Amino acid sequence: MFVQELVPLGSLWLSALVAVLPLATVLVLLGVVRMKAHLAAMIGLAVALLVAVLPFGMPLDQALSSGVQGAVFGLFPIMWIVLNALWIYRLTVRTGHFDVLRRSFGRVSDDPRIQALIIAFSFGALMEALAGFGAPVAICSVMLVALGFAPVKAAVVALVANTAPVAFGAMGTPVVTLAQVTGLPLDTVSSIVGRQTPLLALVVPLLLVFIVDGRRGLRETWLPALCCGVAFGVVQFLASNYVSAQLADIGAALAGAAALVLLPASRRPAKEEVRTAVLTGARTEVLDRPEERGEIFKAYVPYGLIIVIFSIGQLPPVKKLLDSATWKFDWPLLNVANAGGKPVSANTFSLPILNTGGTLVLVAGVLTAIVLRISASATLTEWLATVRELRFAILTVTSVLALAYVLNLSGQATTIGYLIAGAGAGLAFLSPVLGWFGVAVTGSDTSANALFGALQVTAAGQAGLPADLLAAANSSGGVLGKMISPQNLTIACAAANLNGEEGNLLRKVLPWSIGLLLVMCLIVVGQSTPVLSWMLP
Structure with a gap:
């Protein structure tokens, strides 16, 4: 030893x-x-x-x-x-449903300040929940530029927005890792982080409208920004404390977006001087292309499937069944004790085959391919890519x-x-x-x-x-x-x-x-x- x-x-x-x-x-x-x-x-x-x-x-x-x-x-x-998670995103890009999703966001409001909240904050949080590791910044920057934002402003907005959801990003990977390396219970770590980062969610949307349009943006759109932040923060707190760390950002992102969609103040047409001052880039024409309701539904299917599958995975009988596939064994050539002589937990390794976020997302990806009618060969090609x-x-x-x-x-x-x-x-x-x-x-x-x-x-x-x-x-x-x-x-x-x-x-x-x-x-x-x-x- x-x-x-x-x-x-x-x-x-x-x-x-x-x-x-x-x-x-x-x-x-x-x-x-x-x-x-x-x-x-x-x-x-x-x-x-x-x-x-x-x-x-x-x-x-x-x-x-x-x-x-x-x-x-x-x-x-x-x-x-x-x-x-990134594989599912690639599947939606391959079928064109990611563009449908992007255009549906653009139709909620023509106000660039609200668009920044919907895309950079809410949708960016959803992408952080599913993939993380830079994907939200890349995707949201492209979408904002497509909506007419100047490239520098689009990049700054995407970067600042990528804060509140990060601790629970990639299906809770950061807090799962934190619990693993510290030996602390995941529920405890998730609960405390969920009582800190939601406070950021109250501030970040207000910062975003200020970055987009200065004091005028803050003065005219503080209510939608605050409602979005409150909805996001409350759901992130509830999910991380009482549901699942893996679902915290997904629920929070959808709640923030729903608050913006349902709030009448978010749907008011933007003044022309606001659009002229903010949208200095070239605006894409595809935003006005009509979509069948069925295509819009399909664009949201992958994210709905993930929520449903993770929710089912948390049901006690299902969770017990999934946990039964966990492989625990003594790690080879490792026999370590701390300074007090007590063996460390890392001497034993746990490998959750089924009850892990990646496997559940894999199931959601397979179902997504079926719903979007992607062939098995194309699905495998995208996974390998x-x-x-x-x-x-x-x-x-x-x-x-x-x-x-x-x-x-x-x-x-x-x-x-x-x-x-x-x-x-x-x-x-x-x-x-x-x-x-x-x-x-x-x-x-x-x-x-x-x-x-x-x-x-x-x-x-x-x-x-x-x-x-x-x-x-x-x-x-x-x-x-x-x-x-x-x-x-x-x-x-x-x-x-x-x-x-x-x-x-x-x-x-x-x-x-x-x-x-x-x-x-x-x-x-x-x-x-x-x-x-x-x-x-």
Whole structure:
């Protein structure tokens, strides 16, 4: 058995300095050298293995085994969810039903400020729920440009909107990963995150109408924006606390869109000066093409199927049946104990074959192909094309998860956590910043949770703060780093045809990112004290 050593070099500062080398390597390669993410992650993994084996004394076979376990978890269930969700999107594009969906959004209102809320906030949240990993920014940027938005404004709106849903994106993958790496119950993590990010949902729609049309936009459309945010936030809170983390964003996105559709103020024709001031791009003519009701229905079928299938999967008899297909086994060549001599949970690995978001989405995809009358060969072709499209993302995520597992199981993350714990009560303020920094660098709340989740729990224990609160704060603070991550900025520029404009976009979204981060830090500080502790479950 390998027992983790917290101070292998005799000094906590020196041990933590060595332990941070793998993370520092990734950050420097990404942020300074601007190396591709998958290459930076693999190099960081190699450094993590060296540090684990040499100064921290982890046997080589166990270090390699821990990295393989992380990579397997990165493949299944994480990328399994993303792969099948993006596959469904590709099926709708192939049949033309995605264009039908886009045009149906455009008909709800001709007001560009309302269109920004429907597409960037509500539909973007739905895409985040299904795919994540940059898909919402890319798709929404293209749709806004098609509606006539200037490319820069379309990209900024898409980036800022991609915040509130991120923690529960890709069928709850970030919070599922957070629960996995911290050992905390998923229900607990989901509940607390669901009492933090809904507060962002109240603010973000108001920011979007301000970004689109300044003070006039805020003055004239504050009511639809607020109603959209309230509907989104309430449903996200209810779903994450009482239904399912996987369904939180789907329900919230549909609720936000429904609030806009049903509110009379959203359907008022926009003044011509508003349209002239905002829609500086060329407006596509396909928005006026009539659709049969049946085609519109089919365009919404994939998302309805996902909701129905996930809802059925939560029924106690069905959930029990699905859980019976879970494979639990002792992970080969891994026998790790923490500094206190207690075996860690990672020694045993659980592989949920059926009761996992990716498999349920796969079922929804097959049913979607049947409803949309896509041949089996075309369906398989699109699935394989999705695998090819995601090949570098798959490599990046598996490498980052392997790195995270090596850090956690070798004791490196624990050592860093002990040092950070010196911040004491100030840790409550810093915990969202750590998550924000992680997402800003990796472009993924999932990756940031994998890297820093266990560290937050360790530091919380040393500082006498609730471990579940700080773990949740890592994810909630992380969502605000998404808009400034190089990965997302590049995706936005590519989608909006803004080659080389990443720096310009960064300057435009950075103030919003930092401002919202400050709000989240204050929320977490309040929740760690009697001031807002009543908000916690």
